[in-house]
Amino acid sequence: MPAEKNKMSYYSLRLKELLNTSFPELSGNKNFIDRRGQLAAKVYNDAFIAGNTIEQCNKIAEHVLFEGLHFSKFDIVFKVVCNEFDTIMADEELRPFALKMLPFCSVLFEQYQLTDNFSDSPEYELLYTELTGTIQIWIEDNGLQ
Known part of the structure; x- marks a missing residue:
């Protein structure tokens, strides 16, 4: 048993x-x-x-x-990493790097109402842009360690 x-x-x-x-x-x-x-x-x-x-x-x-699990913070961070930083790291490094960036980006998420439909809102593009800038600054300050 x-x-x-x-x-x-x-x-x-x-x-x-x-x-x-x-x-x-x-x-x-x-x-x-x-x-x-x-x-x-x-x-x-x-x-x-x-x-x-x-x-x-x-x-x-x-x-x-799946209630409350339609918008993923990780998915948008991973999307940013794949779309904006894929030329500076190997494909197999993208997911681990996005996982590493998730806690670093958490303060940005606090500024938004992250509902299940957030990806359809105008704020989504603003968050995407802020995440891109935040990750770029992190890379400039720390490299790709």
Whole structure:
């Protein structure tokens, strides 16, 4: 039975995949992953019992599973690094460098209302520009260490 405890639900695995890719700061939060995964499974089951189609049940469960996780701070930092600084480092260095820059850029994020729809707002381009400048200054001050 101890092996059963190590199994993750389908929804927990889906969430963990998203967190590993776009929310590395949350990827190690097992309680968050387990709670969200269990809640999504329960919501799916409740929706199915209520007579929804499987497609509708999945949509409802995914809404719960990914709530508040549509805009990623890491994704925009990674996008800036890939688009603006890809010529000064090797491809395999881009993600590690973006991970390194994420905490350095955190003060910029505090100046914005980061909703799920933030990437569609006019402020997105301003944040992108500020991130580019901040990372450029960091590189000038510290090199690519």
